[in-house]
Amino acid sequence: MPPSIHPVDLVATLRQRNLTPAIIFLTSRRACDEAMQSFERSQVTLPKAQQEQIARVLTQVTEQFPSIAEHPLIETVQRIGVAAHHAGHLPSWKIAVEELMRTGSLDAVFATTTLAAGVDFPARTVVVTQSSIRKARDFTDLTASEIQQLAGRAGRRGKDLVGFAVITPSPYIDLTVLTKGLTGQPEAIHSQFVITYPMVLNLLKAHPREQIQSILAKSFAQFQLNQRTAVLETKLDSLRAEMEPFGPRVCSDWITQWQVFEQARKRKKPRSPFARQESPDVAARLHFLTPGRVVGVTRGRGIILRQYRSKGQHAPMVTLLREGGSLNECPASIVTQVFDRTFDCEETSAYPWCTPQTLEQLTHHLTDLPPRLPILPILAHQHEETPIDSSIIQTLGDFACPTCPSRQACQRDFPRASRVRQEIQRHIKSIQALQTSLWHRFQERIDVLEKFGYLNATAQLTADGEWARLIRIDHSLLITELIRAEAFGAIDPPLLAAIMASIAHDDDRPGSFPRGSTGLVTLLFQVRKLAESLTPHEAPPMLRADVAALTERWVSDQTLTWIGLARLTTMAEGDMFRLFARTIEFLSQLKTLKATHPSLAESADHAIAAMRRGVLEELP
Amino acid sequence: MNTPELERLLMQQPVSLLHRLARGRISRHFRSGKRKLVDLLLQASAENRPGLESDLQTLIDERAQRPQPAPLEKTRPAQARSRQAVPATPRPHRHDDHGHHEPPVSLHEWLSGIGVPPPQPFVPDAWQVEALAKLAETDVVVSVPTGSGKTYVAIEATARAMRENRTVIYTSPLKALSNTKFTEFSRVFGPGQVGILTGDRREHSQAPLLIMTTEILRNLLYDAAGGEIDVRLDTLGLVIMDESQYLADPERGVVWEETLIFCPSQARLLLLSASIGNPQDIADWLTAIRPTPCSLIRHTKRSVPLRAGYLHPNEKLTPLFRTAGIPYGQPHLLHPEAKRLFMEYEEETGPSRSR
Numbered sequence: 001m002p003p004s005i006h007p008v009d010l011v012a013t014l015r016q017r018n019l020t021p022a023i024i025f026l027t028s029r030r031a032c033d034e035a036m037q038s039f040e041r042s043q044v045t046l047p048k049a050q051q052e053q054i055a056r057v058l059t060q061v062t063e064q065f066p067s068i069a070e071h072p073l074i075e076t077v078q079r080i081g082v083a084a085h086h087a088g089h090l091p092s093w094k095i096a097v098e099e100l101m102r103t104g105s106l107d108a109v110f111a112t113t114t115l116a117a118g119v120d121f122p123a124r125t126v127v128v129t130q131s132s133i134r135k136a137r138d139f140t141d142l143t144a145s146e147i148q149q150l151a152g153r154a155g156r157r158g159k160d161l162v163g164f165a166v167i168t169p170s171p172y173i174d175l176t177v178l179t180k181g182l183t184g185q186p187e188a189i190h191s192q193f194v195i196t197y198p199m200v201l202n203l204l205k206a207h208p209r210e211q212i213q214s215i216l217a218k219s220f221a222q223f224q225l226n227q228r229t230a231v232l233e234t235k236l237d238s239l240r241a242e243m244e245p246f247g248p249r250v251c252s253d254w255i256t257q258w259q260v261f262e263q264a265r266k267r268k269k270p271r272s273p274f275a276r277q278e279s280p281d282v283a284a285r286l287h288f289l290t291p292g293r294v295v296g297v298t299r300g301r302g303i304i305l306r307q308y309r310s311k312g313q314h315a316p317m318v319t320l321l322r323e324g325g326s327l328n329e330c331p332a333s334i335v336t337q338v339f340d341r342t343f344d345c346e347e348t349s350a351y352p353w354c355t356p357q358t359l360e361q362l363t364h365h366l367t368d369l370p371p372r373l374p375i376l377p378i379l380a381h382q383h384e385e386t387p388i389d390s391s392i393i394q395t396l397g398d399f400a401c402p403t404c405p406s407r408q409a410c411q412r413d414f415p416r417a418s419r420v421r422q423e424i425q426r427h428i429k430s431i432q433a434l435q436t437s438l439w440h441r442f443q444e445r446i447d448v449l450e451k452f453g454y455l456n457a458t459a460q461l462t463a464d465g466e467w468a469r470l471i472r473i474d475h476s477l478l479i480t481e482l483i484r485a486e487a488f489g490a491i492d493p494p495l496l497a498a499i500m501a502s503i504a505h506d507d508d509r510p511g512s513f514p515r516g517s518t519g520l521v522t523l524l525f526q527v528r529k530l531a532e533s534l535t536p537h538e539a540p541p542m543l544r545a546d547v548a549a550l551t552e553r554w555v556s557d558q559t560l561t562w563i564g565l566a567r568l569t570t571m572a573e574g575d576m577f578r579l580f581a582r583t584i585e586f587l588s589q590l591k592t593l594k595a596t597h598p599s600l601a602e603s604a605d606h607a608i609a610a611m612r613r614g615v616l617e618e619l620p
Numbered sequence: 621m622n623t624p625e626l627e628r629l630l631m632q633q634p635v636s637l638l639h640r641l642a643r644g645r646i647s648r649h650f651r652s653g654k655r656k657l658v659d660l661l662l663q664a665s666a667e668n669r670p671g672l673e674s675d676l677q678t679l680i681d682e683r684a685q686r687p688q689p690a691p692l693e694k695t696r697p698a699q700a701r702s703r704q705a706v707p708a709t710p711r712p713h714r715h716d717d718h719g720h721h722e723p724p725v726s727l728h729e730w731l732s733g734i735g736v737p738p739p740q741p742f743v744p745d746a747w748q749v750e751a752l753a754k755l756a757e758t759d760v761v762v763s764v765p766t767g768s769g770k771t772y773v774a775i776e777a778t779a780r781a782m783r784e785n786r787t788v789i790y791t792s793p794l795k796a797l798s799n800t801k802f803t804e805f806s807r808v809f810g811p812g813q814v815g816i817l818t819g820d821r822r823e824h825s826q827a828p829l830l831i832m833t834t835e836i837l838r839n840l841l842y843d844a845a846g847g848e849i850d851v852r853l854d855t856l857g858l859v860i861m862d863e864s865q866y867l868a869d870p871e872r873g874v875v876w877e878e879t880l881i882f883c884p885s886q887a888r889l890l891l892l893s894a895s896i897g898n899p900q901d902i903a904d905w906l907t908a909i910r911p912t913p914c915s916l917i918r919h920t921k922r923s924v925p926l927r928a929g930y931l932h933p934n935e936k937l938t939p940l941f942r943t944a945g946i947p948y949g950q951p952h953l954l955h956p957e958a959k960r961l962f963m964e965y966e967e968e969t970g971p972s973r974s975r
């Protein structure tokens with residue numbers, strides 16, 4: 001089985017089932033174009049009447065947009081009644097296809113799922129071949145809203161009794177995503193409010209700084225933050241209710257009081273690093289259990305060979321030479337009597353802890369010992385407690401807690417009360433953060449603009465700020481900084497257009513392009529350096545040299561036709577159109593600086609005039 | 621008893637007995653299967669074999685003393701009797717949950733009804749009438765499925781505002797859509813009545829209906845706030861924002877917010893949006909920030925019913941769901957044929973979902 005149905009078969013099936021006209025959403029522009037190519041080889045042709053209808057509609061559209069007449073796909077579209085519609089096409093061609101669909105002249109249109117929003121024409125059937133789309137270099141599952149937007153094109157009002165959404169599998173499909181999307185609720189939308197430099201400048205132009213916060217409070221962002229705040233506030237209320245039984249007692253802030261008291265009390269008992277669990281008499285004896293000492297144990301007597309501490313518990317241990325010559329490792333507490341008799345003992349560092357000669361001698365001595373031996377008197381004095389730090393005693397003295405009547409209640413409630421109080425404080429903090437986050441972000445922007453000199457210390461627009469507020473496009477900071485750095489001093493229109501194009505273009509589709517002039521390369525290098533230095537304050541644009549070169553060529557060479565330009569690059573016509581349209585938009589912003597930067601505005605005006613020719617003149 | 625004998629004996633025992641035996645001997649014995657369990661038991665009791673053997677013997681004896689479970693033939697009538705005793709509570713059945721005892725829709729049925737409706741005089745839908753009525757008094761947010769006829773509301777509202785000599789601004793997110801609407805509205809209202817504003821071009825910029833992208837309107841509003849006088853904004857009676865779900869666009873959503881915040885208060889707002897999850901939020905927000913309240917017109921029913929199908933790569937077409945229409949809220953109601961074919965597809969194309 002093929003991984004997916006062949007486009008020609010797909011359209012044939014739809015035709016046979018009377019499911020045309022249809023919009024077929026494919027993964028990529030290339031998939032759309034390949035689908036069209038596969039039709040070029042097919043033998044299917046439309047009935048004469050339909051072909052004529054297509055021709056009629058196309059002639060109508062061509063009157064408005066002459067560039068369509070040269071479109072290479074016209075013949076195929078007329079013959080087979082199928083077209084492609086994606087962002088790689090010129091807007092005029094897309095309008096032609098939309099018009100053909102609206103008049104019902106086409107049987108199928110291949111479109112990309114990515115630009116489903118731009119597909120603003122209905123059909124009887126919509127075919128979906130994938131469940132995920134590429135967003136920012138990554139594949140993401142389609143959301144329910146997106147799937148319903150796709151499926152929503154099915155069924156034309158007044159022309160269809162029912163609409164059909166047909167799923168056909170391709171290697172990029174997860175059926176569950178699609179069935180859930182078709183049957184599910186569309187997702188809630190969330191504010192994407194960001195504070196831009198032009199926004200700050202324009203707001204401060206019209207309003208004093210004190211009013212800004214109330215304006216920001218009107219945003220949908222703040223509305224949704226308030227919704228979150230409301231949730232937190234109900235939680236806070238319930239926490240406060242939980243806190244009620246822990247109100248003021250003998251002291252008004254008993255929780256803090258108890259907390260400090262607890263801390264002081266804990267500090268009173270310093271943890272000794274080496275807590276020994278030996279009884280006082282054992283501890284006292286330890287000093288006398290030296291090698292060679294004769295001791296009495298429960299049964300019989302022995303001579304100590306060494307004293308040590310056990311590895312695990314650090315319990316005092318002794319190695320004992322018993323009567324009969326056996327060597328025992330035993331706890332020091334086994335010793336019941338310490339006699340006033342020692343022998344010489346030549347110690348060694350390993351078993352049996354003394355020289356063999358000593359061992360032999362000692363064994364002899366042990367058997368020769370008289371039955372009664374004088375006992376060494378050892379005074380076992382009680383273990384003295386370390387004195388409490390006087391400072392702590394003093395602090396403890398300040399507390400009424402030990403004698404307070406509510407001491408028991410405090411002790412019982414403290415863990416819960418302190419936890420609830422912490423929660424309350426956490427909630428209050430998050431609520432404050434939610435309420436002031438926009439304003440903080442705004443202030444951050446003010447600080448940056450002040451640093452660069454667009455605002456003065458009282459957040460009023462400086463002379464530079466006055467004109468900079470007119471630049472209301474992406475990367476406005478870079479553009480205004482370029483103007484202030486006089487990078488555009490007496491710049492040629494082609495060069496200006498080229499730089500603006502490289503700032504405006506935000507697509508990373510690769511392509512081959514003509515070379516730029518040396519002047520452009522040098523200037524672009526400087527722009528890159530400046531953009532890099534602005535990175536902490538504004539994300540730098542891509543500044544592609546290739547699109548800049550393409551724009552430079554288009555503006556400088558007035559004899560160059562659109563087709564001629566398209567031959568210089570592998571960029572799709574639609575992308576070229578969008579690049580130029582966006583560049584014109586950026587240039588027209590520079591044109592508004594007529595009052596302060598007349599030569600720049602004039603240059604921008606010339607650039608726009610030079611760019612608007614051929615295809616670019618067709619649409620307003 | 622030697623090891624192989626013990627092992628054989630253990631293997632003969634039911635697994636529940638082995639688990640009882642393993643209690644206290646092996647940690648987490650419930651995780652292992654019978655074979656593994658026997659091995660573990662033998663290992664664990666290597667030191668204390670007699671203990672294991674005696675415990676095993678006790679358990680076996682205990683089991684022998686318990687009454688033998690009656691053979692299956694005898695229990696069945698008993699179960700049947702108990703079932704008869706409580707007839708009021710039938711056992712829940714999978715299909716009962718779905719509420720679909722009826723057979724899945726056939727392809728023929730699914731395909732039936734294709735065609736062109738007979739031409740009939742245009743009658744606006746109830747929601748369209750309601751939206752227009754509400755717009756006379758309040759701002760309106762419309763959230764309806766794609767293709768429901770939002771444009772009709774826009775046109776009627778524009779016509780009404782134009783009759784009152786008010787300016788109308790219509791914004792769309794894409795330049796391409798602006799162009800389409802320009803053509804469409806020029807056809808409806810006459811070419812001189814409709815203007816279009818782009819970054820640097822203005823056609824009929826003093827016309828009563830102006831079409832522009834939302835960015836252009838935002839800039840106009842900023843200029844007005846900065847002190848520039850714009851007659852068009854003074855006479856502004858209606859602002860129509862198409863595709864308002866762009867409010868959530870990561871890059872451009874902020875422009876929609878700015879525009880709505882600074883939109884002159886004397887102008888009515890008409891927000892046209894595709895189906896979104898929280899249109900009430902938007903209506904509530906606008907009510908909160910604007911002097912006029914904002915109504916929400918929302919419906920989820922499509923004007924042309926939708927059916928979903930599945931087309932197999934071998935050109936076999938089946939309905940996607942058991943029902944002819946879309947079973948909202950019940951994505952599991954797949955048509956058995958579609959399910960089978962898709963499983964087949966997945967098996968044959970291998971790990972298709974790993975990109």
